[in-house]
Amino acid sequence: MTRTRQLHLGAFMRPxxxxxxxxRYPGAWPDANFNLAHLRRLIQTLEAAKFDAFFMADHLAVLNMPIEALKRSHTVTSFEPFTLLSALAMATERIGLIATASTTYDEPFHIARRFASLDHLSEGRAGWNIVTTGNPETSHNFGSDQHRARHPL
Structure with a gap:
């Protein structure tokens, strides 16, 4: 009996x-991180190409980069992952939708509720990139001057 192996493809998008x-690349969409039409076309192209998953990384604070670099960057901001992936679920049928959620600043109930909603809206296509938050600047976005200690799940 011949054993076949299958290659699984996932697209890492930020988004x-x-x-x-x-x-700045010629032909690039400078506003793509906040342009739903562009993102919809991208994920539909991935799905047509038989990709298994669309993975959206997320950060809870501005990236640790020098301010001059941030001024030239389009990776500073993007849609909130669950909102975006819920919208993209309506434009796709098969591709998996993976979001980052941090266990450092989110309570288990909030994470479970968001993923349950995405999973129902996408008919079972939700996936979780489990992370702890290492950027100490994140604490300011949650009303604290002290970075929370990372804790295991």
Whole structure:
């Protein structure tokens, strides 16, 4: 009996590119991180190409980069993952939708509720990139000057 192996493909999108200067490339969409029409076209192209998953990384604070680099970057901001992936679920049928959620600043109930909603809206296509938050600047976005200790699940 011949055993076949299957290759699984996942697209790592933040949501469009991790390279800070990608927006300057000729033909690039400088507003792609906040343009639902562009993101819809991207994920539909991935789904047509038989990709298994669309993974959206997330950060709870501005990236640890020098301010001059941030001024030239399009990776500073993007849609909130659950809102975006819920919208993209309506434009796709098969591709998995993976979001980052941090256990450092979110309570288990909140994470479970968001993923349950995405899972129901997408008919079972939700996935979780489990992380702890290492950026101490995140604490300011949650009303504290003290970074929470990372804790295991």
């Amino acid at each position: 469009v590119s991790i390279h800070t200067g990608a927006w």
